[in-house]
Amino acid sequence: MLTSTYQRGTSLLHRSGAGAKLLGLLVFSTVLVAWQSPVKVLVGFVLVAGLYGLGGFGVRTLVGQVWPLRWFVLFLLPFQWWTAGWQAAVTVVGTLVVAVVAAALVSLTTRVTDLLDVIARLLEPARAIGVDPERVALLLALTIRAVPVIAATLQEARDARRARGLERSTSALVTPIVVRTIRHADRVGEALAARGVDD
Amino acid sequence: MDRLIRIEGVSHRYGDREVLSDLDLSLAQDRIGIIGANGSGKSTLARLLNGLVVPSTGRVLVDGMDTSRDGAGVRRKVAFVFSDPDAQIVMPTVAEDVAFSLRRHGLGKQEVADRVRDVLARFGLGGHADHPAHLLSSGQKQLLALASVLVTEPEVLVCDEPTTLLDLRNSRQVAGLLEGLAQRVVLVTHDLELLRGWQRVLVIDEGRVVADGPPEQSIGYYEELMGAGRPC
Numbered sequence: 233m234l235t236s237t238y239q240r241g242t243s244l245l246h247r248s249g250a251g252a253k254l255l256g257l258l259v260f261s262t263v264l265v266a267w268q269s270p271v272k273v274l275v276g277f278v279l280v281a282g283l284y285g286l287g288g289f290g291v292r293t294l295v296g297q298v299w300p301l302r303w304f305v306l307f308l309l310p311f312q313w314w315t316a317g318w319q320a321a322v323t324v325v326g327t328l329v330v331a332v333v334a335a336a337l338v339s340l341t342t343r344v345t346d347l348l349d350v351i352a353r354l355l356e357p358a359r360a361i362g363v364d365p366e367r368v369a370l371l372l373a374l375t376i377r378a379v380p381v382i383a384a385t386l387q388e389a390r391d392a393r394r395a396r397g398l399e400r401s402t403s404a405l406v407t408p409i410v411v412r413t414i415r416h417a418d419r420v421g422e423a424l425a426a427r428g429v430d431d
Numbered sequence: 432m433d434r435l436i437r438i439e440g441v442s443h444r445y446g447d448r449e450v451l452s453d454l455d456l457s458l459a460q461d462r463i464g465i466i467g468a469n470g471s472g473k474s475t476l477a478r479l480l481n482g483l484v485v486p487s488t489g490r491v492l493v494d495g496m497d498t499s500r501d502g503a504g505v506r507r508k509v510a511f512v513f514s515d516p517d518a519q520i521v522m523p524t525v526a527e528d529v530a531f532s533l534r535r536h537g538l539g540k541q542e543v544a545d546r547v548r549d550v551l552a553r554f555g556l557g558g559h560a561d562h563p564a565h566l567l568s569s570g571q572k573q574l575l576a577l578a579s580v581l582v583t584e585p586e587v588l589v590c591d592e593p594t595t596l597l598d599l600r601n602s603r604q605v606a607g608l609l610e611g612l613a614q615r616v617v618l619v620t621h622d623l624e625l626l627r628g629w630q631r632v633l634v635i636d637e638g639r640v641v642a643d644g645p646p647e648q649s650i651g652y653y654e655e656l657m658g659a660g661r662p663c
Contacts (some may be wrong), residue, residue: 240561345527380565419518426511
């Protein structure tokens with residue numbers, strides 16, 4: 233959920249507080265998991281689809297959130313059907329898909345910084361045991377930010393390996409990724425210091 | 432206000448290797464370039480200016496503040512931009528990264544939003560405010576890196592090879608932007624064209640300042656130095 237998929241908008245969902253949306257997601261997901269039936273999955277999906285409409289998102293955006301789960305669904309659905317029957321298959325897979333789509337809606341309507349602020353506020357009591365909530369929030373932000381950087385590194389390492397005719401070499405892939413990731417972390421640390429994060 | 436940066440008797444070592452030797456400099460001009468071969472010590476010199484590197488001996492003073500004693504105060508005055516913006520952009524979206532710089536400035540939400548909007552508009556990124564930063568072009572990323580440090584309104588901007596990863600168009604855009612800044616700019620670069628028209632250019636070689644003067648003079652010296660066939 234914590235990826236940078238936020239899409240600017242003025243809908244009620246966009247204007248709602250991040251804390252309220254996270255709480256709503258928590259309640260919705262809990263009910264979804266607790267109330268096990270295919271009907272519930274359908275009701276949940278209709279509800280979430282309606283919220284996508286309320287947020288100003290079309291079918292394309294909704295499908296875009298489900299699409300990355302296609303391989304997971306294609307594997308899990310027949311497996312569940314085979315081991316536990318069609319009702320269990322629809323319930324288990326449907327619950328996961330609806331929960332992910334609901335979480336994606338929060339991500340689509342909420343800036344990451346707002347989510348991180350909520351996390352920082354929730355962690356405030358942990359300050360008593362030495363946890364710095366701001367630092368945890370920053371850590372999460374850096375983790376999110378690192379995903380596309382490491383993905384690009386992986387792609388470049390793959391290309392470099394192919395260019396050298398070493399398609400089957402694991403070390404030709406892993407070594408540059410490890411080295412470049414460490415170097416990137418080093419540079420990020422330096423950049424954070426330059427921006428006064430530790431001051 | 433004393434806007435002078437003073438480097439007094441500075442040497443710096445990484446382990447056994449001395450990268451800067453006995454530097455004594457006063458940096459008072461608004462546009463200062465630093466050039467030199469790879470490994471000459473120019474990036475270390477740049478890092479001294481906002482306290483990212485504390486000298487092994489000697490001291491660096493910014494407005495009278497010693498970088499080794501008041502690094503936080505120095506960094507509020509001296510911003511730093513690196514060659515790789517991907518390492519400098521911390522937050523997932525464009526506006527969030529700019530706002531991140533203002534987190535500890537005690538500003539209200541509306542003021543932060545206003546300043547973010549203004550600086551993004553100034554850097555031509557207004558239409559990208561909510562876009563994921565990793566989807567920007569290299570030039571836009573470097574502009575974002577600049578916007579993110581300049582939103583805090585520092586007095587000095589130090590740039591370590593900010594155009595190295597950019598194509599000619601983006602490089603010129605960043606150069607034009609640097610020229611138009613109200614801040615004092617200290618620019619480390621291999622792109623000698625960027626420094627035409629600047630006030631002062633230092634040439635660093637093996638940790639020492641070997642030329643210090645107007646661009647034509649210093650660049651001429653540097654080209655002669657590099658043309659001598661010495662290994663870089």
